[in-house]
Amino acid sequence: MTKGKSIVVLLFAVLWVGALQVLAQPAISPEMIEQFKRLTRAEQEALARDYGVDIDQLQKQQSVQSVEIGARPASPAEQLDAPGAPEEVVRTSAKAEFLVTDADLADDETEFAEPVSLPRFGAGLFDASVSTFAPTDNAPVPPGYLIGPGDSFNVYLYGKETGDHTLFVNREGMIIFPKIGPVQVAGMTYEEAKSSIKQRIESQFIGVSSIVSFGRMRAINLVITGEVSTPGMYSVSALTTVTQALFTVGGVSEIGSLRNIEVKRLGESVIVFDAYDLLLRGDIRNDIRLHNGDVVHVHTVGPQASITGAVNRPAIYEIKTGKTIGDLV
Template sequence: MQTPVITNTPPVQLPAIAPVQAPGQAESEAQKRVTGAEPRAARPLSDAVDRHDFQDFVSQSTGQQLPLYGHNLFAAPSTFAPLQNVPVSQEYLIGPGDELLIRAWGQIDVDYRAVVDRNGAINIPRVGTVQVAGLRYADLTPYVKKEISRNFRNFELIVTLGQLRSVQVFVVGQARQPGSYTVSSLATLVNAIFAVGGPSPHGTMRSIQLKRGSKVVTEFDLYDLLLRGDKSRDAALLPGDVIYFPPVGALAAVSGSVRNPAIYELKGGASVLSLIDYAGGLNTTAQKRRASIERIENRESRMVDQFALDVGGMARTVKDGDLLTVYSISPKFENAVSLRGNVAAPLRYPFRPGMRVLDLIPEKDALVKPDYYLRKNLAARVDAVAQGQLAADVRQLVDTINWDYAVIERQNEQDLSAQLIPFNLGKAVLEGDPSHNLPLKPGDTVTVFSKADVRAPAGRRPVVVSLEGEFNHAGVYQALPGETLRQLVIRAGGLTDKAYVFGAEFMRDSTRQLQEERLKRI
């Protein structure tokens, strides 16, 4: 006995869905929205439409361009048909326009495509008409199998969904792009909100309504989604649904030391605490001793109030048009003195009553920079030294601390001017002279200079001389204060018997550099 075969080849072609153009939208863009061929970029809007007048008001008050919170989420391209290839929910309701793929094997062989007609039914050859509209997708396979079992026995069957129907919805109110749209039957309210570009600057983000007939099916708060990831009030779209964007509610701005300064839409009884929570909380550097609110009183005048961010301050009511400013902590250290410059460890140190320079610089080693030892260590590992480089290396290793001059920088408590208090570093550190071991105050900065920072008198600068050639003890020498070349040569053991004095060369780096500069000018 031959197995009955039920099939339809070629597959049934669905009737084309005519795209419905949104106001100002090209036909090609409307078609892309139906097919999902590629994302639809948001339509460019004028600056006047893109901004709320409260943004300009805040900008004039703070000098900052604060955004409307959440509106940047809709700047990226979006589409109405991103859901065609995702798994269908078991709760999906079958409706007119859905394509069903029916496959069976055993006593019968079925490979059939059927489109639910306007009456909510499909027609299966040798079986008849089967009403499927309103069925859950989870119940579809057992229901169709039951209907076919009236005529056939001993078979297995599975029903899946092919091309899904489209539904027409209407977007009205203060939407960025209101109009009539054709969307996927899998689309939800949130999908549609993103697809139309969200609310306009004059539309609410806190109470977007999905209307079906005369009833409000759900009211969606985008802040629940943005702040907490809560999409529980989302709902599936049905043909004829209306998405209504009411006008924006009360607005308040928060600036300063918060994680997300912006303009926020208030809902219900808003407080300073809830506004700061909207902004992501306080920054690490925010202070709690002082914040301020600028307020519009009775739409007539403006006032400002300062308060601490304690329990009472956080409970303060925030009103429409308020501007909350959270201040950062001062960078000033209340109990520190600083050491900087040619020192081993430029740091801030805790101040102690009676503290003096020697307490900050207790020994000479505190003035030796770490790179001095690094240069010595590296020099010991160098296998070969280029000619003329040795003297330069030695010069770098020579101590360059300016012992004659250091300075304390202090702020005058009366007129807040900066004071420079000089002292002799050598007498303070090396000799312990009380007249130069000056007392310190909180906030002082002690600066130690090198001789390269502040040029010392010629007689006190370190002079390194390289003696090369016919010297009894050729090498690199540090000249003593006031020492002449003749005296230095004698200290080096004098000249050899083969020395030709009239052919001696005397080279000085400063002279060479001067000659090079003059050559560049030619």
């Protein structure tokens, strides 16, 4: 018997004794197991018959011995990579890896920050909860203001004759002064009307001087439509501008544009107001004073873009056609 076969015989004897008597595990070297595995099936069966051993039972015992002496069972991944791996192993391995992934995610205590809800730029301009709008009845008369029906003048006389008169401009554009008669003032600026009244008094009364001041300002009717909080017809001061009119109705709605606010007069478009000019540059040139019968129409919001991160004003911005990312930043 050759030396290789002697080693194999010794391996059979050790395994057989261990299986019957369940004694302390022998120290079987990996070289002995490899030599037995290299034998052909016919040689393995011949050795088994010589020693009266069932080769199938011996192989099972060999597997038990290998595990007990410290052999590491193949991982699912190794079974999956092994040539000829059964389909059951492939399914089991894939399922095990999937479950491990779910468990890892479930045990992950990393806190993810919730997405920040960006405000719409300029929406706070007409915030109804902040009372920044005040009536313009007591405001100084601006240069260029034209007198019209409904305006009034306070006239105080002193000298040889005294008196205090409140005079309203009628629908014909005149004031009726006692002892003097009608004085045409409609269409004049405040300064022109004031000068005309004083000259008429001094020419009619000798030794009488006068003080003329502006009284109550007339109201005008506006129609405010489109995407605003409360559209409708409003009676407001004649000094009301586009932004003041929007304050009156509670501002634009969530889908209203801040950059496309159109003023129409007698059916014609007069101007388009862009609130970004006011917010970003303080430009009020297009925030014009409205006239009686004007229509203020707020269009639907246009294209929008969000910007966040290391910027001065992270928000949602309404952009005009032709603008670039650089313009937005």
